[in-house]
Amino acid sequence: MGKKRILVIDDEENIRILYKENLEDEGYEVILASCAEEANTKMKESYPDLVTLDIKMPEMDGIEFLRKLRESDKNIPVVMCSAYGVYKQDFRVWASDAYVVKSSDMRELKSTIKEILKRKKDLK
Amino acid sequence: MKTVRSKTYSISKRLKIPQNIHENYWLGILNEVSRITSLTLELDKRLKLIVEVIVQQTGADACSVLLMDEEKKNLILKATKGLNPMSIDKIRLKVGEGITGWTAQEKKVVALSDASKDPHFIYFPGSEEERFKSVLSVPILENNKCMGVIYTQTFNERDYTENDIKLLTTIANHVSWMIKNSMLYDKAVRRLSELSILYEISVAMQTTVNLDKILRMILGCVTAGDIFGFNRAALFLVNENTKSIQGMLGLGPDSGEEAGEIWSRIPKIKDLSQWLISQGDILAKEESQFDKFIKGIDIPITAGSGVLALTILEGKPFNIKDARNDSRVNRNLIDKLGVNSFATVPIITRNQVVGIIAVDNLYTNKPITDEDLQTLVRFSTYVGWAIENSRLFSKLRDANKEILLFQQQLIQSERLAALGELAAELAHEIKNPLVTIGGFARRLLEKGNLMSEERKYSDIIINEVERLEKLLKDILNYSRDIRPKFSENDINTLIEEVLSFHGRVFNESGIEIKKELSGEIHPIHIDLPQIRQVITNLFYNAVESMIGKGGIISVKTEPLSGEEGVTISISDTGGGIPSEILNNIFNPFFTTKKDGTGLGLSLSRKIVESHGGKIEINNRIGEGATFIINLPWKNRQEQKPD
């Protein structure tokens, strides 16, 4: 079984690097995108197994991107990441599979990803 | 009685003066008298001139005038030529008493050639009347009411002629007219001075709406010598809730000597308003026995409970002249007040009796006249107005206070809403760099090939970032609430920890730390990271107040007074907080620093309050500031379920 591929979408380069390093350590293959447009191309090129999405990206709001993504691919799991805890109450976020408040402690993100991918595998 | 009457119209046989001479002689005297009556002199002085003219021109050896007193019971010697002038104002006789008293009572002329033989004759010691024989006594009438008596006397016996009688009667008419006018004048003057007094009073009362001061001014007027001149005055107000009369204020000296002293201090009308204004303040400090007594009075408003209650119930004044024999009077009260006569006047506003002014003349025993009472009634209208005014004002002020309070709450909640928005913005901006800093510090640690020093530094970075992240989360929750997670902690340990953590900062800034940590304090229930944040904020503010100068930070802990808990004080020597910004420093985003957020204190207060505690400042401008945190042992709200 090959490595799971994760697409990390975030407008901040340092965050992308941090996520990449952490997730690669977990044994994933990590692809990065800094904006919605780039993310679209990457999606088509490399068919990721999971997407992490920053809710507040410039150009396109993460939630708007999620809506579009759901229209083209109903099944791909999406983990929303944000600085706010408030978004948990926003019903549009329910369209994602999980919601993680950004933190320097990556354990929550890692365990969430692991959990989702496992669930997906079990379903198959 | 008959003997007197028989002699009333006895006609002189000795003096036979031709008619024309008679007329000239008459005209001369009457001219002189009417000239005197129209002089602008005091009544007493004009009377004196008149009796002198009569003695000079009629061949009488003495002439005197007695006037009826206000009560219409006594005649008082007001002017004399021939009798001992020292007896003026001293000789008093009852209406009906003596020859002149009889004249007044009967309103008839009495002419006696030898008065001492008359059974009515009374001799007043010291008057030197014993030197005289004949008397001609004529009533001074006005509208058939007797106002006094004018009488002439001679050393020798004298039979008075009809002409003599007519002359003196005509003079008496002049005098009557003069008295009437002068009374009218006196009344006008009195009314005028009353008006100017009322004016002065209203000027004085307009300077304040403080009810207590106004009441003092009111009673100041009532007892001031120039105005009403009552010896003592008391003011009562109706308490609508308890349906009773309550003593508010009593004004008056406790003794006769004191009275004399006080009255000599009372000024003329000119500076009355000034004086009254000062009374409002001065008298507040001099609490007399009388005042204490009045303040203790609380009487139910029922028909049987005395004159005070009656004044309220009937809404009219009472002039009690013989209190001991007056069934309406409350015995107990009158005994304690020690007077037998007093008066009460209702204070009425908008057809409602709101209080009473009560007065007496304990020291001078001067009877209270109906006229005094009328003036007092007019005055009480003003009093009602002033009291109403002050009550309206305090209602207004209360309403205003409420509005202000509401407004402040509104501002506070608006501030919080604005803060909520800004905080979200801020959090996002700070959060990402923080996540990277902390995230990479963790990666360093995870790499595992660190020297022990590097490992220690990474640990510090990770911990601090964690704390900041927590703080950010708190800010994000600021507009909702920070619900602390309580655990038992020792405040001294926490302070030591924060001090050592930031030791380098203090060192580099040339700051000396003085600790005074009490051994008496017990662990208390706090959210440790939050309180750590508060203490750190306060230390940083202290350090920042002394940048470039160095100084001393004193930190002190002690048991909370009154209840279980801890007081933490953090003092600096940074010059204190300028008074113009003192009100603002707890506002979110208020800062005077180039790179301050202005959140330090507002957040600290929020945290302390969520612990059920208080944060206070002791600001010493020019020296430094002390921030004092009081934390209870346990927040009472903590026990409440969600």
Ligand SMILES: Nc1ncnc2c1ncn2[C@@H]1O[C@H](COP(=O)(O)OP(=O)(O)OP(=O)(O)O)[C@@H](O)[C@H]1O
């Ligand atoms: N110990 C002190 N001495 C003098 N002024 C003080 C002191 N503590 C607070 N202040 C004043 O109160 C203001 C508000 O303080 P606060 O801690 O809320 O914000 P700040 O210190 O300006 O910003 P930050 O805490 O984010 O660094 C300060 O800017 C300063 O003017």
Ligand SMILES: [Mg+2]
């Ligand atoms: Mg500060």
